[in-house]
Amino acid sequence: MAEFTMPSLGADMDEGTLLEWLVGPGDLVHKGDPVAVVETAKSTIEVECFETGTMTKLLVEPGATVPVGTPLALIGPAKERRPARHAPKKGKPSKPAEPSEPAEVPEPPERPSPQPEPVPVPVSPPSAARLPDHIEAGPLVRHLAEQSGVDLEALHGSGPGGRVTRIDVEHAAAARAHTKSPRSRVTPLARRLAAELGVDLATVRGTGRQSAVRASDVRQAAPGPSAPALPAHTAAAPVRPSPVRPSAARPSEDRTTAMRQAIAGLMSRANRDIPHYYLSTTVDLAAATDWLHEHNRRTPVGERLVPAALLLKAAALAAREVPELNGFWTDDHFTGGEGVHLGVAVSLRGGGLVAPALHDADAMMLPRLMAALKDLVTRARTGRLRGSEVSDATITVTNLGDQGVETVFGVIYPPQVALVGFGRVVDQPCAVDGLLGVRPVVTATLSADHRATNGAVGARYLTAVTRLLQNPEQL
Incomplete structure (x- = not known):
C-alpha cells in the first residue's frame, strides 16, 4: 500500500489546499494521471499520480489545507478489471453469470451442484445478472454508476455473459442527462464556488467525467479581477446580482496578497543564499x-x-x-x-x-x-x-x-x-x-x-x- 502525499510544487511551497478530488475509491489510476486539484499561494494546479494502482482510500477532505508531505490518499495494487478468459476447471464452482466464452455457458456439468433447481441454460445468465448480489460489473463500473446516478439493476449488459461495461453506464448516464437539468452534475466545491463568485452554473460547460462541472470550470467562467473596471454599459447589464461582487472580491485580494508574500519570501531567500x-x-x-x-x-x-x-x-x-x-x-x-x-x-x-x-x-x-x-x-x-x-x-x-x-x-x-x-x-x-x-x-x-x-x-x-x-x- 503506497501513500499519495501533498507534493512540493515549487521551492516556495510549504503547504497546499486540496480543492477537489478527480478520482474516487476503487478507481484505477496510472502514473501521470491527474487525480486531485491543489491550490498553492500562486496558482491552482492539477496534481498527477506518482504510480499506477487502485485508489483505495481518500484521507483528506476537499477544502483542507495541509503541509507538504501529508498523506492525501492510499493507493493499492492495480486490480483485475475483467474475468480471465478461460473455462472454469472441473470441481470448482463458478458464478452463473461469469462465463468468459459463450461456448462454455450451456454446459450443465459445470454448474455448481448446491443449486436446488436447475434453470434452463438460455435463461440463466440474464436472470442471474438481474439479482442484486450477482450484477456483473467491475469496481470501476460500479463506482462510475454510483457517480452518474445509474441503477445497475436496470441495465442489460452488453459484455460477455451479460456483464455491464463502462460503455453501458455512460450511455445510460447520457440518456438520463437528457431528462434532467444540466446542473445535476456539479461537484460540491464547484457549486459552493459558483455561489461565491456569482456564476450561473447553467452557462458553465463541464470538463469532468460525464461533463460534470468542476471547480476549475467555475473559476474559468468567473469574471476576472478586472471585472469591476468594465465599461459602464457592461457593468450595468443585469447579468450578476450586485450583492455578490463584494464577497467575490475579497478572496481575490487575499489570494493576491498570499501570492506576493510567497514570491517575496522566495526571492529574498534567493538573493540571500545565491551568489x-x-x-x-x-x-x-x-x-x-x-x-x-x-x-x-x-x-x-x-x-x-x-x-x-x-x-x-x-x-x-x-x-x-x-x-x-x-x-x-x-x-x-x-x-x-x-x-x-x-x-x-x-x-x-x-x-x-x-x-x-x-x-x-x-x-x-x-x-x-x-x-x-x-x-x-x-x-x-x-x-x-x-x-x-x-x-x-x-x-x-x-x-x-x-x-x-x-x-x-x-x-x-x-x-x-x-x-x-x-x-x-x-x-x-x-x-x-x-x-x-x-x-x-x-x-x-x-x-x-x-x-x-x-x-x-x-x-x-x-x-x-x-x-x-x-x-x-x-x-
Missing part, C-alpha cells in the same frame, strides 16, 4: 528576422511563429550545449537536469508570477514549441497547470520585450542555477563588414549561480545563444 553573477550581450537578429518573415509568408495564419519562439528555442538548445547551467544546486553540489525543461515566466492576471516548464523544449520543432507555449500560458492564467509543469523546470527564461523593456536581469529561481532574460527587439545602428546600417537587435542576459559555474561558463552559454539566433535554420 549571483550577471552577463549580457547584444544579438544581431537580422538573419532571424528575415527567416521568420519568409517562414510566416509560406505558413497558414494559425501556424505562424513569433520572435519569442526563436528566443526560447535558442535558450533551450544553448542549455543543452552548456549543461552546467541546466540543473539544480542541492545539498551543496550541482545536479544536472534530466532533459532541458525550460521554465517560462508568465505574469498572472491581477498580479503574481509563475514559471511552468516546457518539457524537452530543446527537442521540439518550432511549430510544436509555439503551440505548447500558447497552451501553457493559457492554462497558467486559468489555473489548469499540472504539478510536473510547476516543479520540473531546469532553467528559466523571462521575456519582457512585450512590456517595452530592453534589458532584464532576473533573480534565479532556486534550486535552479541560471535565469535567461530577453528584452525588446529594437532597431539600432550597427557596423557590419565596415558599413554602418540599422539592424534589429535584442539584449540577452544571464543571471547565474557562482557556486555552480563561473563567468567563463556563462559566456559560453550566451555565445551559443548568439550563434543559434544568427543561424535560425539550426533552430
Whole structure:
C-alpha cells in the first residue's frame, strides 16, 4: 500500500489546499494521471499520480489545507478489471453469470451442484445478472454508476455473459442527462464556488467525467479581477446580482496578497543564499528576422511563429550545449537536469508570477514549441497547470520585450542555477563588414549561480545563444 502525499510544487511551497478530488475509491489510476486539484499561494494546479494502482482510500477532505508531505490518499495494487478468459476447471464452482466464452455457458456439468433447481441454460445468465448480489460489473463500473446516478439493476449488459461495461453506464448516464437539468452534475466545491463568485452554473460547460462541472470550470467562467473596471454599459447589464461582487472580491485580494508574500519570501531567500553573477550581450537578429518573415509568408495564419519562439528555442538548445547551467544546486553540489525543461515566466492576471516548464523544449520543432507555449500560458492564467509543469523546470527564461523593456536581469529561481532574460527587439545602428546600417537587435542576459559555474561558463552559454539566433535554420 503506497501513500499519495501533498507534493512540493515549487521551492516556495510549504503547504497546499486540496480543492477537489478527480478520482474516487476503487478507481484505477496510472502514473501521470491527474487525480486531485491543489491550490498553492500562486496558482491552482492539477496534481498527477506518482504510480499506477487502485485508489483505495481518500484521507483528506476537499477544502483542507495541509503541509507538504501529508498523506492525501492510499493507493493499492492495480486490480483485475475483467474475468480471465478461460473455462472454469472441473470441481470448482463458478458464478452463473461469469462465463468468459459463450461456448462454455450451456454446459450443465459445470454448474455448481448446491443449486436446488436447475434453470434452463438460455435463461440463466440474464436472470442471474438481474439479482442484486450477482450484477456483473467491475469496481470501476460500479463506482462510475454510483457517480452518474445509474441503477445497475436496470441495465442489460452488453459484455460477455451479460456483464455491464463502462460503455453501458455512460450511455445510460447520457440518456438520463437528457431528462434532467444540466446542473445535476456539479461537484460540491464547484457549486459552493459558483455561489461565491456569482456564476450561473447553467452557462458553465463541464470538463469532468460525464461533463460534470468542476471547480476549475467555475473559476474559468468567473469574471476576472478586472471585472469591476468594465465599461459602464457592461457593468450595468443585469447579468450578476450586485450583492455578490463584494464577497467575490475579497478572496481575490487575499489570494493576491498570499501570492506576493510567497514570491517575496522566495526571492529574498534567493538573493540571500545565491551568489549571483550577471552577463549580457547584444544579438544581431537580422538573419532571424528575415527567416521568420519568409517562414510566416509560406505558413497558414494559425501556424505562424513569433520572435519569442526563436528566443526560447535558442535558450533551450544553448542549455543543452552548456549543461552546467541546466540543473539544480542541492545539498551543496550541482545536479544536472534530466532533459532541458525550460521554465517560462508568465505574469498572472491581477498580479503574481509563475514559471511552468516546457518539457524537452530543446527537442521540439518550432511549430510544436509555439503551440505548447500558447497552451501553457493559457492554462497558467486559468489555473489548469499540472504539478510536473510547476516543479520540473531546469532553467528559466523571462521575456519582457512585450512590456517595452530592453534589458532584464532576473533573480534565479532556486534550486535552479541560471535565469535567461530577453528584452525588446529594437532597431539600432550597427557596423557590419565596415558599413554602418540599422539592424534589429535584442539584449540577452544571464543571471547565474557562482557556486555552480563561473563567468567563463556563462559566456559560453550566451555565445551559443548568439550563434543559434544568427543561424535560425539550426533552430
